[in-house]
Each structure stands twice: as structure tokens, then as C-alpha cells.
Amino acid sequence: MPSSAEPVTAPAQTPDGAVVRYGPALTLLASLFFMWGFITVINNTLLPHLRSVFDLNYTQTTLIESVWFIAYFVASIPSAKLIERIGYKMSLVVGLLIMAGGSLGMMLAASLPSYGVTLTMLFIIACGITLLQVAANPYVAVVGKPETASSRLNLVQAMNSAGTMLAPLFGAYLILGRSKGGTSAAGTVLTEAERMADAQSVILPYGLVAVVLFVLAVIIARFPLPAMGSANSRVAKEERKHLSLWKHRNLVFGVPAIFIYLIAEIGVANLFVNFVSQPDIANLTHEQAGKYLTFLWAGMMVGRFAGSAIMQRFDAAHVLAVFSVGAFIVMMVTVFASGEVAMWSLILVGLFHSIMFPTIFTLGIKGLGPLTEEGSGLLIMAIAGGALVVVQGWMADTWGLQLSFLLTAACELYVLFYALWGSKPTGALPDPVAQDGA
Numbered sequence: 001m002p003s004s005a006e007p008v009t010a011p012a013q014t015p016d017g018a019v020v021r022y023g024p025a026l027t028l029l030a031s032l033f034f035m036w037g038f039i040t041v042i043n044n045t046l047l048p049h050l051r052s053v054f055d056l057n058y059t060q061t062t063l064i065e066s067v068w069f070i071a072y073f074v075a076s077i078p079s080a081k082l083i084e085r086i087g088y089k090m091s092l093v094v095g096l097l098i099m100a101g102g103s104l105g106m107m108l109a110a111s112l113p114s115y116g117v118t119l120t121m122l123f124i125i126a127c128g129i130t131l132l133q134v135a136a137n138p139y140v141a142v143v144g145k146p147e148t149a150s151s152r153l154n155l156v157q158a159m160n161s162a163g164t165m166l167a168p169l170f171g172a173y174l175i176l177g178r179s180k181g182g183t184s185a186a187g188t189v190l191t192e193a194e195r196m197a198d199a200q201s202v203i204l205p206y207g208l209v210a211v212v213l214f215v216l217a218v219i220i221a222r223f224p225l226p227a228m229g230s231a232n233s234r235v236a237k238e239e240r241k242h243l244s245l246w247k248h249r250n251l252v253f254g255v256p257a258i259f260i261y262l263i264a265e266i267g268v269a270n271l272f273v274n275f276v277s278q279p280d281i282a283n284l285t286h287e288q289a290g291k292y293l294t295f296l297w298a299g300m301m302v303g304r305f306a307g308s309a310i311m312q313r314f315d316a317a318h319v320l321a322v323f324s325v326g327a328f329i330v331m332m333v334t335v336f337a338s339g340e341v342a343m344w345s346l347i348l349v350g351l352f353h354s355i356m357f358p359t360i361f362t363l364g365i366k367g368l369g370p371l372t373e374e375g376s377g378l379l380i381m382a383i384a385g386g387a388l389v390v391v392q393g394w395m396a397d398t399w400g401l402q403l404s405f406l407l408t409a410a411c412e413l414y415v416l417f418y419a420l421w422g423s424k425p426t427g428a429l430p431d432p433v434a435q436d437g438a
Helices: 023-053 058-086 088-111 115-142 146-176 190-223 254-276 288-312 315-337 339-353 356-367 369-399 403-422
Strands: none
Touching: 023 058, 023 115, 023 146, 023 190, 023 254, 023 288, 058 088, 058 115, 058 369, 088 115, 088 146, 088 190, 115 146, 115 190, 115 254, 115 339, 115 356, 115 369, 146 190, 146 254, 146 288, 254 288, 254 356, 254 369, 254 403, 288 315, 288 339, 315 339, 315 356, 315 403, 339 403, 356 369, 369 403
């Protein structure tokens, strides 16, 4: 089914005829998507680093990432309430400041060094990112024309992927490249003194990140973002008695779709360095493997730019179905192949994963009308699915790292189900109309 081919940043008209231009706001918001993508993917190089510093097994290593994504579950509802109280703009500023504070805390954790403090600071950073996610994703989806919501969110999420593409290079150079564990062959046992020295390599990169986040918070605070409009505000309790989120099939199946997709994306990203470092795959050091991780995230970026263009002409659900089939195929190759074939097939899954989160998100809130805000909160909460990456860590310890990617392949099949059937709206309500505002 063809959809509107109108540019996703085209001006829109409010019911009173006023013209609202969203291009500058979307450009600034793209910088937020870049930063939280960048910080999230630093974890992919941080985890093998911490595995060496604290001598962790795969289950303990992936538990670190689980703590990160538990923050999405814990912080989503408080974030929605904070947005309701102080507004979207100030919520973005607060989210950036929380992330900056957590980044400064990571410097403290590295100087001790402390596994417990590291977990706490990563949790705080993730809470800040959750606030940004709850505010920015529905904002981008709602401002502008509903027909181009999937295309618009994919376009802005491409900047998220630009951050994820650059983060492995940043982490490989400033964390893994400056540590004994990162530059040694896989399986090298570090002395106690070497582990303590390696822990210090985290101080500089997180200090730089904290400065950038603080500057970005100041810029956002001074920028006149358009308001989301009264049509997207919470409906009075009396009116909402007649409306139910659970009558919308696309949301009911969309929440587990986000949850399950995150298991796949995070499992691939977090175990990539350890996987390609194995002697029978690519036999690389962690530093070298961290650089190859850049290709995985580059595929995410390319896929989102391409997906944004494709969805100008083709139905978003159909595009999602095609990409999920591609993801399933390359994951099966990863499980049963060896050498560089297995490595490059795992890299290629980034291309097919690219459009999944933004497309599922926009399909999930389609037709929710005045319930869009509540539905968005549930979808962001579902990002907590990334916490179940610990299940893949347990599978890797029990059956082997390569076979653990069968879990990823199974996740792709649920996304296919959602694209073909679960995403079809039921009980659609009129789409909210954004209105001009400071």
C-alpha cells in the first residue's frame, strides 16, 4: 500500500490555519537521539572491559546490561508523570542533566574501582535516557503529519544509529585501546595490578561525555521547541472512561514486540566483541573486534535512512515484514557458519534490525488518538526487554556463545508475526493534531 510521499519535515497547518515548521526542532532532537545512542553503545565496549577488570563470566557480564534496561521499566512511569508536570522541553533538559551526573559517577566508580558503584551509575544514566525516550519518541511521531510518522521517526533514529556507529570507535580507542585486557589476545589472564590499572581507562571518556551532555542541556533549555498541542494532552478522567488502550490490537501486540526485539538487538550488540574474538570466528583482540562493531551500527544507520525513504512509498508494516525475514536468515547463518562468514552475517543483522524499533513504535501508537501519550509510555517501558539479555548470557555459558544466537533468531519471528497481523489497528481513534507553541 503506497503512502504519502510528502517530505517528513514538511510544514503542517493547525486547525486555525497557522503554519508550523518542524525542521529546526527535529534537527535539534536528532542530536538527542545521537547522544543516547552513543552512550548506550559505549556499553558494548565497556562490557568486555569490565569482564576483564572484574573477572566476570557471561552471565555476570550481561547482568550489567540487564541493570541498564531495568531502568527503563522502573523509570518510564515516573518519567511520564514528570513530563506531565514540567512539560516536554524541561523534561529533555532534566534527562540530559541526569545522564551527565551518572557519567561523572562513572569516573568515581573507575577511580575506586567498584563493581557496585559502576552498576549504580549505569542505572542512573539509563534513567536519564529513559526520560529522553519517553519525551522524544512520541514527540517526533506526533509533530507533523500522521501518514509520515514511521518515516519521520526512522529518519531521526538514523542519527541515533550514527551515534551507535561512532561509539565503538570511541570506546575501542579510549577504553579498550588504553587497557591491557583490551589489547591482549582473548583468554589472557590479567594480574590484580593490571586489572586495577585497566579500570582507570574509563575516567577520560566518561568525563568527555559529561561535558557534552551538559552543553546540550543548556542548548535545549534555550531553544523554542514547538508544543505537542492540546489535542495530545491527557484526556479528562470522565472522557477516558469510554476509551481503552487494550482495545487496540496494534498496541497490545506492539508492547511485546518492542520487548522481544530489544532482547535481539541488545544480545547481538553486547556479545559481538566476545563472539568475533573467538579463534574459530575471526580470532581478533577485543580492541580489533570493537572496531568491527562499528560496521554493525553503520548498517543500522544506513538501514534507517533507506527505510525512511522506502516508507515514503510502501506500507511500513510490509517493510517491517521483509526486514524481519532478512534478520532471521542472517542469524541462522551466524549460528551454523564459522570463520568470517559467521562474523559478517552477524554484522549484517544490524541492517535488518535498523527499522524495527521506530517502525514498531509508530505502528503501535497508530490510531490511539488522545490515548497516544499513555500508549507511548507502555511502548517505552517495553524497552526493559533488553534486561533479558542475561538469558542469552546464561545460554552462552550453558550451550556455547554461538548457539545462544538461536534466541535472537526466535525474536525475529515474533517481529514477523507483528508485521503481518499484530500491527493491524482495531478501534482506531482520530489522530492527534499538533498545534503551534513556544
